[in-house]
Amino acid sequence: MIKPGMFISDRYEIVDRVGSGGMADVYKAKCHRLNRYVAIKILKPEYSSDKNFVTKFRGEAQSVAGLSHPNIVNVYDVGDDDGLYYIVMELVEGITLKKFIERKGKLEVKEAVGIAIQIAQGMEAAHDNHIIHRDIKPQNIIISRDGKVKVTDFGIAKAASTNTVTQNAIGSVHYLSPEQARGGYSDERSDIYSLGVTMYEMLSGEVPFAGDNTVSVALLHIQGEATPLRELNPDVPVSLERIVQKCMQKKPERRYISASELISDLKRSIINKDGDYVVINNGVVSDSPTITLSDDEMNHIKSAAKTPVTFIDNNAKDKGTKKVSKEEEEELDSVDSKMEKVLIISMIAAAVLVGCTVLFIVARFFNIFDWGKGNKDTDITPVPSITVTVSPEPTEEPVADLVKVPEVRGLDRDTAISSLTLASRLFNVTLADEKEYSDEYEEGLVMNQNYPAGTEIPSNSTIILTISAGAQPVELIDVYNRSYEQARKQLEDLGFKVERKDEANSDIGAEFVIRTTPERATDPKNPVMLKKGSTVTLVVSTGPDVSALKKVPNLLGKTEEQAKQALLEAGLQKGVTSNIPSSEYAKGAVCYQNTTAGELVTADTKIDISISTGVESTPTPDVSLPDEYGYFGKVTITENPFEEGESGDVYLELEQDGESMLIMQKYLSYDDFPKALKNIKVEGIREGDGIVRMYIDDVPYGSSWSVFLSAEKKK
Structure with missing residues (x-):
């Protein structure tokens, strides 16, 4: 099970899951070797267990890794780790073209042409490196946040096309070329067809062919005709409609030969919207699998096969000729040589048969051979029989009936299996090896089925159910x-x-x-x-x-013993006692208490007091205090100067008689209040009242707080 924080190949740290497809799950990961974020695509178990598929997948991915183009999602790495097969790709932050179309309904003409040109440029780079995508569709096109269009899933598409996999894995049949739908050979022009369908959807907001099932859609690709674009969107220029029409021709030879040729016409359509420059070649190859050739045509093919073959593009008269590759010549020669051998053997067999027949008739006429014993004139000579053994035509394997898959997501395991068995007793229902987390389905319920509900599949298919492990x-x-x-x-x-x-x-x-x-x-x-x-x-x-708080009594004017007794009766305790001069209270009387009378405090709180030493003859308390004493007070800042998530440098200043001094400097945040500024001890320059002011990043805060300072022994 892939989880955030997990390392793959001791290099890639999984950060989060960003998507899931038919064949693989995609995760955002951090490459600790190059210190960058990447997208890592991990094959699902049903494909990882297929060694043939994995071999092709790795080979194709490694070949695509050599591609480097602004319109192709770069492949950085491909590997495996303890049975996990993965591709490491460029991480593109953006949206798929499919979702972009769904949001806008249909795209503006210039917008659609610009996107199509970028897709075609990516295809051109791949085709130049002999790489065919085979699954061009809006779901495989990503539009980044800066507007760059990128084609993804190159290697995985080709690997899938060479193996027997489910329709979910290969991709949507809505973008499949006719030759792919027939299971025939596909090349660069197959990608051009799929791009044509993608352009059709961008400009109209809908796919050209839709049906109840994949088979009906595939048949429409082979023999159906799409509704003209301008009937669905009159804003589409004539030239652009012709470009899309040429891309979507049934016969590959009638389409654009290359992506570069398509790009050229797309750029011209921006400048010359109504120009008549899109030429659709007349097809010369029949779609019929059986072609009857005359003797002259057969001889022409034989002679042509033994000479260099040259293919001339009707649209490239000034560009010279384009020769067929050596591989195509060899293939044609091998076909002709086989046909020639068959003809020669057939002719020899026919000649032998005719010769035998003529000899028999001559011998019978002249009675050369004695075919009977004792009755030469009346015995009828038997004609030797020729037995021809005709091999029976190979019978086709019986095709299982098609059955619609019922919806079983949200059901418990037993109910889901019963529902599938009712649809077809031949279904092979299995459970995925591991449960998966799901926010939608509770633990123990079916959260996924490998064939979506309503899909028509053979009645003996294998259905894999994934059970929910509940929310992650x-x-x-x-x-x-x-x-x-x-x-x-x-x-x-x-x-x-x-x-x-x-x-x-x-x-x-x-x-x-x-x-x-x-x-x-x-x-x-x-x-x-x-x-x-x-x-x-x-x-x-x-x-x-x-209810549990105690009220602080008024201790001013009492003797130290009286103050102590009053505090005990109130459930409090006497704290530190200091001696300071006072002109207001007589000598020996309490002239200061650090907590105001009437304030509610917790039980057993200690209250500090100061005892008057009377009026001193020299009114210079600042100088007369012994070195071990100072003037102290306490203040609590109750207001939070920050909004949630804010922070800054906090300064507290004490002001006494026009003089200011810094008493605290800290870097605090919203979460530090009110604990950080509770019962702050303030030291001043003289006894009496003072004002505490607060500054946030050197900016004065609107509120201020009063504090009373009295003489205390320094600790």
Whole structure:
């Protein structure tokens, strides 16, 4: 089973699955050797087990790897890893031409011509390297985000055409040339026919031939006539209609001989829309498989086979002649030599038979031979019989009846098998080796069948069912200390259901996540994996539990012992005691408490106090303080200056009597609040009130916070 994070050949790391076809699945992967992203196409198991197919597939892919053209998806590598056969290709971010047509209905004329020219240029490069695609169709054309058109699946198409595979694997029959539909020889002109069908669909929004099944569509390619393009789209120029018509001729010799010739006419159609320059050659080859030749024609073929053969293109009078390849001469010579041998043997046999007959008649007339014993005059001489043994014509293998495949996706295994058996008792129903993940089908249900519902197949076919393993597990991300709304959105985007549970908490601010159920992973190497649709409970803080909070008493003016007693009665504790001068409170009285009276705090909170030493004769508290003392206060920044996803440099400044000093500098993000700026200790230059101001990336923030500084012993 291919999963994200898996390595193939210790080089390609699977990132994500991007698509699936009849023969292979396509994944986005990262090549760690060249540090780039690629597309890796991995053959499905039913083709990987066919050694003959794999051999042809690898050979074709390796030959295509030599192609390099802007309009062809480059093939970088081909290989196998523990039974996985794959091709590594250029990763093209874009959309297939099929989806592009479906979105727009039909394309504008200039747009369609531009795309067709780029496809033909890719085909031309391949044909020049003696590579024929054999499966040109909109599904195999990718339009990148920058508008570049690229042809893909070169090697895989040819490999498929040389093996017996299902229709799903080869491609859509709607774009098949007549010679391919008949199972005959295909060449560059077969690709041109398929491009003609693709242009027809781009300009009209529909394929030229459609039917109830693949057989009927194939027959239409062989003997049907498509509706003229201009009847479906009057905006199509006459010249372009003729170009498409020439590409889609039934006989290959009536089509464009090469992609370069097609490109030339397509470019002319942009400038001269109504010009009469598209010439469709008259066909000279009959589609009939049996041709009766006269003696003169036979002698002409024999003599021609022994001399060099030259083919002259009617459309290339000024370009010289084009000779038939040596391979074609040898093939023609071999055919003629075989026919000549058959004729000679037949003539010798006929001559011998005639000679025997004449000798017998002469001998009978003159009674030369004594055919009987004791009765020469009356015995009738028997004519020797000639027995001719005629071999019976080979009988065709019985063809199984065609049966429509029922829809079994969404059914459990047993019900699906019963449904298929009712359609045909001869069906061989098997299950795929491994289950696959599916967001659509629950675990245990059939999620895929190798023949789509409604397809007509032989009644003794093998049907492979793929069982769903349910939704693919997803990693539970860490959302602790994030706002509830942010955490909820992130989890729902991953496909989880979210429930909320409120809980009081003194350390986590209100509306922030305390924890989750299930809990987050503590070891990054062992993440918590949950199926899509699983429920994740967010435990959200409502702030401190008010019912359990204690109210801070007013300690100002009390003695140190009285203050301690008042705190104990309130469920609190006395913290640090310091001595500072005060002109407002008498000597020995509490002149400062670090938590304002009436504020709610948790039980056993320690409250720091300062005891007045009276009015000093020298009003210079800044200088008179011992070195081990300073002026300190605490401030909590409650506002989050960032929007979700934002971050920046945060500066805090203390201002006292017109003087400012930096008290904190940190790089923070939205997720750091409010914990990062809670109970920040502030050190100033004198006792009294101060103002704390905040700056984000050197820009002042609108709010400010008050703080009171008192003398405390430095720690």
